[in-house]
Amino acid sequence: MSKDKFYIITIDNDNYPRTFDKKKFHNQLTTAVGVKAWWHYLESTYIIKVDYLINSNHIAGFMVEIAPDKKYFTSEIKLNDINGWLPQEAWDWIKENSNLNNSFE
Template sequence: MAALLITYDLNKPGQNYDSLYEKIRELGTWWHYLDSTWIVVSSLSPSQAFDRLKPSMDASDRMLVLDITKDTYSGWLTQAAWDWLNAHV
């Protein structure tokens, strides 16, 4: 299993992105602590995950999907956020 970082800019004001959020949740165990960032534990590669999400986006939107590991993250988060990351990444 991989931990995928999914981050995006949704650029169409007023667009309903509920289907995108549901598709992200379907990828696996997820964490959504920051507005435009999710981490999903999934058996999919970054390109496979993106291929599943792309149909729920508009042409003006942007998305980046990366594989992350415990050695590749750092930041300023709450203890609950660190606990989730340490348990799943």
């Protein structure tokens, strides 16, 4: 039985080179093989839901391909102890994709 994992990816949006295409980056990241769902409610942050076989090294290799010379951070995250100030749609995505039973109100 496979279990999905979640990774947070934060990309440095300071001094975007003029040649960096944010829309292209977004499309490449969110449609990548192994990405089952994605969250992008903060400007430079994504949460991706992936198969359990994917790890941060896979994500780092892909980031180098689609965003060369960009600083970024990625880490597996557990969505069981979370808090913040986000739009309701962001909390709904987390709840639906992580199978959390508690509400975020």
